[in-house]
Amino acid sequence: MIRCSRRSLVRVAALSALGTISVTQDETAARRDRYFPQHGSYGHDTLAYDLRISYDSASGRLDGTALIQAVALRPLERIELDLSKLSVQSAHVDGRAARIRQRQGKLYVTPSQVLPPGAVFTAKVRYAGRPGPIRSPFGSIGWDHTGDSHDGTLVASQPLGAPSWFPCNDRPDDKAAYTFRVTVPRDRQALANGTLTECRSEGATDVWTYHHPGPMATYLAALYTGRFQHDSALAPGPPGAAAIPVHNAYPSRIAEAARYDLGRQPDMLRHFSELFGPYPFEAYGAVVVDADLSAPVENQTRSVFGRNHIDGRRGWETLVAHELAHQWFGNSVGIREWRHIWLNEGFATYAEWLWSEHIGEDGADEIARREWQSLARRGQNLRLAEPGPRRIFDDRLYTRGACTLHALRLTLGDERFFAVLRGWHAARRGRIGDTTAFIAHAETTSQESLRPLLHAWLYDKKLPDLPTRIAD
Numbered sequence: 012m013i014r015c016s017r018r019s020l021v022r023v024a025a026l027s028a029l030g031t032i033s034v035t036q037d038e039t040a041a042r043r044d045r046y047f048p049q050h051g052s053y054g055h056d057t058l059a060y061d062l063r064i065s066y067d068s069a070s071g072r073l074d075g076t077a078l079i080q081a082v083a084l085r086p087l088e089r090i091e092l093d094l095s096k097l098s099v100q101s102a103h104v105d106g107r108a109a110r111i112r113q114r115q116g117k118l119y120v121t122p123s124q125v126l127p128p129g130a131v132f133t134a135k136v137r138y139a140g141r142p143g144p145i146r147s148p149f150g151s152i153g154w155d156h157t158g159d160s161h162d163g164t165l166v167a168s169q170p171l172g173a174p175s176w177f178p179c180n181d182r183p184d185d186k187a188a189y190t191f192r193v194t195v196p197r198d199r200q201a202l203a204n205g206t207l208t209e210c211r212s213e214g215a216t217d218v219w220t221y222h223h224p225g226p227m228a229t230y231l232a233a234l235y236t237g238r239f240q241h242d243s244a245l246a247p248g249p250p251g252a253a254a255i256p257v258h259n260a261y262p263s264r265i266a267e268a269a270r271y272d273l274g275r276q277p278d279m280l281r282h283f284s285e286l287f288g289p290y291p292f293e294a295y296g297a298v299v300v301d302a303d304l305s306a307p308v309e310n311q312t313r314s315v316f317g318r319n320h321i322d323g324r325r326g327w328e329t330l331v332a333h334e335l336a337h338q339w340f341g342n343s344v345g346i347r348e349w350r351h352i353w354l355n356e357g358f359a360t361y362a363e364w365l366w367s368e369h370i371g372e373d374g375a376d377e378i379a380r381r382e383w384q385s386l387a388r389r390g391q392n393l394r395l396a397e398p399g400p401r402r403i404f405d406d407r408l409y410t411r412g413a414c415t416l417h418a419l420r421l422t423l424g425d426e427r428f429f430a431v432l433r434g435w436h437a438a439r440r441g442r443i444g445d446t447t448a449f450i451a452h453a454e455t456t457s458q459e460s461l462r463p464l465l466h467a468w469l470y471d472k473k474l475p476d477l478p479t480r481i482a483d
Contacts (some may be wrong), residue, residue, distance in 0.1 A: 039206075046349040046400035048165050049116070050171055051182030052091035055081040059187050060434015062177050065194040065216075066236060068162045069127070071141045073097070077178050079134045087126040090134055092118040093174035093181040095153075097140040104134050114244075116145075118178050136178050145175045148401055150305075157302040160167060163237025165197075165300045165315060167308040170349055170403065173229035184347050184443045186226030193219045193235050202235040204312050206294055223312060224293070226441050228345050229292055233310035235298050240266045246295075247279035249284045252404040261299035261321070268323030269299050275328065282369055283362065287336075288433045291343035291440055295335070306330075309337035309359070329363040336362030339436050347445040352403045353395050353469070354444060364413060379417040379477060382410045386474050394468040396446040414477065419453065421478035427457045 061078035090104070095116045102109045104122035112119045118136070126132055153172025157163035166176060173179050193201035194216050205223025239260035246255040257276055263270040276297070284290050292312045299477035304317030307330050314334035320327045341355030364375040386407060393407050395415065402408065420428040434456045435449060445468060454461050467475040
């Protein structure tokens with residue numbers, strides 16, 4: 012049975028009330044306006060995924076069954092999903108056999124009858140194959156192997172890699188609850204988003220079950236298999252809030268260094284909870300995989316780092332802070348479309364500077380002015396809120412996004428600035444946002460006209476000047 016969050020059920024009622032208004036009319040325009048229109052569908056909104064996966068590390072074969080509970084947003088003649096490199100064996104909709112067709116990374120499931128708008132349905136898809144990374148404009152992403160003998164796996168899907176291992180509606184704004192039932196050989200472990208609810212033995216295999224009520228975007232869903240050493244701790248929450256379980260996993264041979272490098276996560280959780288509001292999920296942790304990664308990834312509740320990010324000296328601690336801050340900004344508060352990614356990366360980069368300030372190293376103002384000088388020496392050809400699909404990971408987007416927030420802080424002063432950040436998360440926790448909504452929120456919360464300031468930072472190519480000092 013698919014476990015669906017109460018928030019999802021509330022969403023069903025709201026979507027049912029909408030009927031076909033706007034969705035049918037705007038679907039073509041919405042797809043055309045997206046950076047990656049080949050991914051995702053506006054025909055349905057997903058409520059929950061129940062992924063039942065068996066993975067044989069020796070052969071590299073994955074056998075999966077995906078139960079997808081969703082609500083139709085218009086009269087639905089066929090269900091459009093994203094799936095790459097894996098072959099679908101059968102599909103059912105509400106228990107009835109459905110026709111299937113796969114083409115160019117798409118899976119089309121045609122039910123026996125048209126689904127009316129507002130109908131809640133369950134699609135069951137059986138699929139199999141040898142998963143691997145997907146080619147993208149940003150390199151190979153999604154399912155990949157770890158370890159010198161490639162006997163472990165990881166998932167790093169941002170932005171388009173989720174279809175490498177399960178059929179999904181691969182849009183950043185379609186969030187759902189997740190259950191993972193992962194079968195691996197007895198000498199392997201499986202880690203996924205959320206909380207481990209059961210681990211049981213079946214013959215020569217173990218079945219690991221995780222549940223995360225989310226809601227979570229597809230690109231943040233993660234699965235890691237291999238051999239890990241584990242450490243757990245409780246991070247005290249703000250006054251009156253429950254402690255937050257922190258669970259880290261890493262290869263045994265680097266356990267001592269990893270334990271030290273990740274050791275201040277509980278302190279970060281407490282500090283960021285004070286700055287941004289209560290931690291939004293049921294648990295947190297980091298997985299260090301036995302592979303070198305170009306960058307860590309903020310998979311929801313369980314960020315992933317490469318072994319190259321562990322040095323035993325906290326030399327990469329800014330990235331530990333960065334990925335943790337994404338749990339608020341990027342994961343809990345998602346984005347409507349990839350053009351708004353500065354709301355993820357600018358916020359997480361500024362959290363790095365705030366952590367440095369908190370531990371008595373360089374202050375945020377010192378870092379911001381240093382980064383501003385670096386930006387000023389580079390090409391002035393990037394619009395932060397409209398970077399273009401090939402520049403969503405441009406490093407200038409990260410630092411200019413953080414400088415934008417620092418300019419806002421200098422303009423408003425600390426009290427009003429952090430009220431804006433806390434209010435942004437509180438108002439949109441578990442939902443999505445975009446640049447226009449953030450500007451409106453900042454003005455409403457601060458009761459100040461901020462549009463000229465923010466428009467210059469977000470929409471002009473020319474780099475604005477930073478204000479000279481923090482407002483009184």
